[in-house]
């Protein structure tokens with residue numbers, strides 16, 4: 001891979017992930033990413049790639065940079081001040097993702113260089129992307145989540161609010177938890193707080209369905225699954241994470257809405273809509289994500305050598 005002799009198309013992708021204010025995905029997005037300026041270098045010679053810049057949005061931003069294929073060279077940042085890396089470390093990386101204040105991110109973006117792999121000649125593509133810094137995707141499904149803890153609301157109000165939220169083109173919905181990995185990721189967002197999620201049995205008592213997202217209308221729990229189930233129900237084929245003896249439809253009016261209980265266990269409980277809680281919104285599967293992205297090329301030419309056995313004319 002390090003000695004290809006034909007011209008290849010290599011993509012270096014710079015990904016800048018920009019999230020809005022610290023609360024998460026739905027806050028002010030609107031970052032604008034300017035990709036680096038296309039440039040040229042000789043084989044084996046590092047070159048500065050100038051022109052990368054992020055503007056707009058608010059709060060910290062996240063940026064990623066990556067070559068489109070492996071083995072063609074690496075990207076290095078000359079300035080690492082104030083950056084936190086979620087992949088790579090900013091030195092000789094084929095891909096990297098980092099976050100920081102807009103000023104620190106732009107200082108780093110002003111110090112980008114590309115070092116061609118030994119012997120490589122051809123065109124390298126560097127891809128870039130930006131987003132707000134809280135927009136960390138669940139690696140299990142690529143979805144984003146926002147914990148809304150700015151005033152407790154009923155489940156119905158939370159469900160309506162979630163559906164009105166969007167994140168870089170993805171429409172929100174009350175979280176649908178369909179695997180242990182997703183359960184764990186959501187729990188990491190809410191800590192010891194309690195929160196509404198997107199399940200309800202208001203349609204038919206004891207028939208628990210996800211109400212929104214790609215799973216809308218999917219039944220995940222029926223009585224045959226048994227109370228307190230934590231895992232996949234053999235009857236529905238769906239993941240559950242109930243607290244012991246739940247759901248129990250407790251009390252006179254009953255309980256038709258799904259919450260994660262307080263304390264950090266992540267366990268589920270059926271709860272009355274008249275109660276008010278924070279809620280967690282999921283983004284992914286509805287709509288298409290439109291993060292700011294850019295493409296930059298570095299053309300690596302063969303080094304010019306003076307033929308042996310010949311003296312340059314100096315007259």
Ligand SMILES: [Ca+2]
Nearest residue numbers: 176177178282
């Ligand atoms: Ca989900």
Ligand SMILES: [Ca+2]
Nearest residue numbers: 201249255256
């Ligand atoms: Ca119920």
Ligand SMILES: [Ca+2]
Nearest residue numbers: 248249269270
């Ligand atoms: Ca209950």
